[in-house]
Amino acid sequence: xxxxxxxxxxxxxxxxxxxxxxxxxxxxxxxxxxxxxxxxxxxxxxxxxxxxxxxxxxxxxxxxxxxxxxxxxxxxxxxxxxxxxxxxxxxxxxxxxxxxxxxxxxxxxxxxxxxxxxxxxxxxxxxxxxxxxxxxxxxxxxxxxxxxxxxxxxxxxxxxxxxxxxxxxxxxxxxxxxxxxxxxxxxxxxxxxxxxxxxxxxxxxxxxxxxxxxxxxxxxxxxxxxxxxxxxxxxxxxxxxxxxxxxxxx
Amino acid sequence: xxxxxxxxxxxxxxxxxxxxxxxxxxxxxxxxxxxxxxxxxxxxxxxxxxxxxxxxxxxxxxxxxxxxxxxxxxxxxxxxxxxxxxxxxxxxxxxxxxxxxxxxxxxxxxxxxxxxxxxxxxxxxxxxxxxxxxxxxxxxxxxxxxxxxxxxxxxxxxxxxxxxxxxxxxxxxxxxxxxxxxxxxxxxxxxxxxxxxxxxxxxxxxxxxxxxxxxxxxxxxxxxxxxxxxxxxxxxxxxxxxxxxxxxxxxxxxxxxxxxxxxxxxxxxxxxxxxxxxxxxxxxxxxxxxxxxxxxxxxxxxxxxxxxxxxxxxxxxxxxxxxxxxxxxxxxxxxxxxxxxxxxxxxxxxxxxxx
Ligand code: SF4
Numbered sequence: 001x002x003x004x005x006x007x008x009x010x011x012x013x014x015x016x017x018x019x020x021x022x023x024x025x026x027x028x029x030x031x032x033x034x035x036x037x038x039x040x041x042x043x044x045x046x047x048x049x050x051x052x053x054x055x056x057x058x059x060x061x062x063x064x065x066x067x068x069x070x071x072x073x074x075x076x077x078x079x080x081x082x083x084x085x086x087x088x089x090x091x092x093x094x095x096x097x098x099x100x101x102x103x104x105x106x107x108x109x110x111x112x113x114x115x116x117x118x119x120x121x122x123x124x125x126x127x128x129x130x131x132x133x134x135x136x137x138x139x140x141x142x143x144x145x146x147x148x149x150x151x152x153x154x155x156x157x158x159x160x161x162x163x164x165x166x167x168x169x170x171x172x173x174x175x176x177x178x179x180x181x182x183x184x185x186x187x188x189x190x191x192x193x194x195x196x197x198x199x200x201x202x203x204x205x206x207x208x209x210x211x212x213x214x215x216x217x218x219x220x221x222x223x224x225x226x227x228x229x230x231x232x233x234x235x236x237x238x239x240x241x242x243x244x245x246x247x248x249x250x
Numbered sequence: 251x252x253x254x255x256x257x258x259x260x261x262x263x264x265x266x267x268x269x270x271x272x273x274x275x276x277x278x279x280x281x282x283x284x285x286x287x288x289x290x291x292x293x294x295x296x297x298x299x300x301x302x303x304x305x306x307x308x309x310x311x312x313x314x315x316x317x318x319x320x321x322x323x324x325x326x327x328x329x330x331x332x333x334x335x336x337x338x339x340x341x342x343x344x345x346x347x348x349x350x351x352x353x354x355x356x357x358x359x360x361x362x363x364x365x366x367x368x369x370x371x372x373x374x375x376x377x378x379x380x381x382x383x384x385x386x387x388x389x390x391x392x393x394x395x396x397x398x399x400x401x402x403x404x405x406x407x408x409x410x411x412x413x414x415x416x417x418x419x420x421x422x423x424x425x426x427x428x429x430x431x432x433x434x435x436x437x438x439x440x441x442x443x444x445x446x447x448x449x450x451x452x453x454x455x456x457x458x459x460x461x462x463x464x465x466x467x468x469x470x471x472x473x474x475x476x477x478x479x480x481x482x483x484x485x486x487x488x489x490x491x492x493x494x495x496x497x498x499x500x501x502x503x504x505x506x507x508x509x510x511x512x513x514x515x516x517x518x519x520x521x522x523x524x525x526x527x528x529x530x531x532x533x534x535x536x537x538x539x540x541x542x543x544x545x546x547x548x549x550x551x552x553x554x555x556x557x558x559x560x561x562x563x564x565x566x567x568x569x570x571x572x573x574x575x576x577x578x579x580x581x582x583x584x585x586x587x588x589x590x591x592x593x594x595x596x597x598x599x600x601x602x603x604x605x
Contacts (some may be wrong), residue, residue, distance in 0.1 A: 044447035048315075053455075058455035066318050066446045067457040069341050072311035075303070079315020079323075080445075082299045083273055087319070087447050105311070217473035 008033035009040035014064045021224020023213025026056055028121060029061065031189045032092070035196055043087045046080055052070045052094040053127040063150065065179045071102025071195060074109035077116045088199060090117035094128045095136040099161040110205050113170020117195045118207040120162060123214035124233060131217030135159035138236050143217070158236050164210040166242035172204040175241040178211035180229040187239070194244075203246055210236055253428040260419065261429055262326065262352050265400035270435040271350070272321040273299040276313040279331045280364045281420035282354035283603050297588030305579055306331040310338030312350075316348040318456055320444030322404055326352035328420070329370050330361060332378075333500035338380030339413050343473070345457030345530045348407035351385075353417040354423040357581030365581025366421035366504055371558035374417045375532040381537065382470050384477045386484060387415045387531040389502040393427035399529070406484060408439050410476055417531060417552065421504045430479060434435045436535065468519045477533075486529035486542065487538055491517070495524030497597050498542060500563050501552040502528050504583065511592055539566035548600050551575045554582070 007013060011033035019025045036042040038056050049057040051070035058065035068076050073091035078241045082088045098120050107114065125143055126132040132145040134248050136158050140149040150158075166174035173195055177188040188210055195206035213225035220228055256264065263285050263479045268276070274289040278319065294302035299316070305310040309325045316323040327335060332353045342349055356362040374387045386406055390396040400416055407414040418529045445456060460466040487504075491513060492498065501509040506527040513523045526542065528535050542549075549571055551560045563573060576592050578584045 012453075045450050046318075046445055046447060056460055058457055062448075062453045064448050064453055065455040065457075066315070066445060067455070067459060069311065069337055072307065072314075072338075075308040075311035076303070076315035076318075079273065079275065079312035080319055081315075082312070083316040083321040083323075084300065084446070104304050105308050108308065112301075149501075154393075212571040236437075 002138045009037045010045070010062045012060055013059055016029045017060055018056060019053065020216040022213055022215040022225055023211065024123065024214070025121065026189065027185060028119065028210055028212065029057065031185070031192055032119065033061065035189065035192050039193070039196055039200065041200070044086065045088045045090070046087070048080070048091040048092070050075050050093045050097040052091045052097050054092055054094065054098065054126070054157070057092060071100070072105055073097065073102065074114070074116065075105045076119060078109055078112070078114050079211065081114060081116050085115070085127065088196070089195070090119060093121065093122070094127065095122045095124065095134045098161050101159070107165065108163035110171050110207070111168050113172070113204040115199050115202060115204055117199050118205070119192065120207055120209040121212045122209050124211045125214055125217045127214050127217055135161070136237070137216065138232065149246050162207055163242055165207060170204050171207065172245045173198045173206035175237045176209040176211065176237060176242060178229050178234060178239050180211065180212070180226050187215060198246060209237070211239070253430055255426055255428050256393060257284060257424060258282035258396050259423040260288045260391045260496040261353065261396040262400050262416065263292070264431060265397040265538070266324045266404070267292055267296070268434045269401045270322045270403040270438045271324045271404065273316040273323045275301050275303050275309040275316070275323070275325050277303050277306050277309050279328045281423050282328050282352065284353070285352065285423070292570050293601065296577060304335035307337065310335040310424060313344065313349045314338055314341055317342065317349045318345070318445050320441035320446070322408070322438060324350045324352065326354065328354045329367070331359050332370060332373070336373070336379035339385065340377070340381050340383065340412040340578055341458055342462045343383035343385065343500055344381065345547050346411040347413070347455050347456070348411050350403045350416065351413055351415045351417065355419040357579070362380045363581045364420060365483045366387050366419035366554060366583055367420060367579065368503060368505060368554040368558070370417065370494070371531065371553070371555060371578060373536070375416050375562070383473060384532055385413050385415045386410070386480055386533070387417050387444060388450050389529060390422060391503050391506045391527060393422070393425065394429050396422065397429050397431050408441070410480055411443070412476070418527065419434065423439065431557055438520065478584060481533040484530060485533045485535050487535040488527040488529060490525040492524040492526065494520040494522050497548045497550065497593060497600060498546045499550045499552060499593065500521060500528070500539070500559070501525065502559065505552045505554055506588050508584055509589050512589035515586060515590040516597070519594065521594055521596065522591050528559070534566065536562070536566040540564065540568070543567055543570040547571050548596055549573045550593055550596055552584070553577045554584070555579050569572045
């Protein structure tokens, strides 16, 4: 009998991740490793992992990885890709990393149309630091720094940064997906595959925003967290392709 | 080899090209814009990389990415911009990645002004960013030295896998002098540690996060052992008219040039003055200074700051000799006659019997 889900080649064996039960990171990690294997990119891949819950991703991924200071992932990726265009380069970033402290790097790497991929995990909250307000926190959502809920008049509105960069001519592929169930996971894998191929074909920047559960900071059970992604988060952040400028796709 | 008449800012860039610098990332700031412009002119023609980044922060992080692949890489800026780079410099130190960072200093704090200053000595020699680390710092005092030391800085960075700082100022950056450049490098050093994709080998990672405190402490001491090696092997300084000197000036960079003029002047009046000019600010030539104490009672420290290198001189002399300090912060460039007057006055105090 053939195992339908063999262990991905570029995911370390025998390591237990530090992620909380029901966290979306593990799912996306696995998808990344699978797509790298399917597209035969793992041998020349360099991942840039963020400051945040995924800071230890290099302990799980079995390809070359460099850590980034908080928010600087796409600048580091720019340096790598420009120095070695033959390498496959992607960043893996959270919402605080990518759309708060790293906004400038995000916008400008996208505007330069760097030939890199960005995996953007949006869980509407700062995970590692214990559940503070993120740029993507929903209106009225309670966090440790918005104890009464996010008041847009006081705390601002949820930031749709993927929609912003999707407008740029240099951003070739942008899609928002959600790992909220088997169908969402399949779509996420498809989107990441499209993004990775965009770079392999030398077309330019791609970004995949993944709505991802954080049961710990949402104070929901894993099952309810997945539901919350579908029922609440997706209302603010609708999934779908935001731009596809690949030849023949426009 | 023919001489080229060239500005300091261009000389930094040309020397980097010859040292095999493959990538340059930078953001415009006065008084060092000519450096980035020279790179913009030459790098792409040579099939190398030039990017004008969106910020100093982005530039230093592009440097990190580039250095991680094993490329020789440079960024440059001036004081406020170098402050922004400090986070990245700390990461370079933690990652043990080589890179060359040029600071063409201007008056500060804050935006300050665009005139020459030496106010970033503390920042450059004390680490600058967070955490326990050091950065080798070279302080050229002529355009020729800018060329030679920049070329050398790439070797030091690679040899010790460390960021290296070139500490200069607006005057050194803007002035033109004839320079003989080092020959372009033949073969770049192999860097087996660089990230190249795992290929058929095991995967690797570069990280500075070490949650285990015992491991982190080990890493810190490992860095210290490296810094000890640098202190042992890389100290540079110039001795100027020290043989018969009775009063010794300590100054670096632009200030040292001015001090030379002052020493020539007072020598005509029979003042036996000399100078020890640190070329590496970290590691600081402490021992050379300490050795001088055996016969020199009076030192004069000149800086275009309120007294930063002064502290290193105090540490080196450890109270065994008198130090007079004269500083001109804020972008003021002193005249040789001003320094001459101070040397002369101190010499008179030393040699004339007190009433
Ligand atoms: S805090 Fe949230 S994002 Fe972080 S590991 Fe736990 S569930 Fe995942």
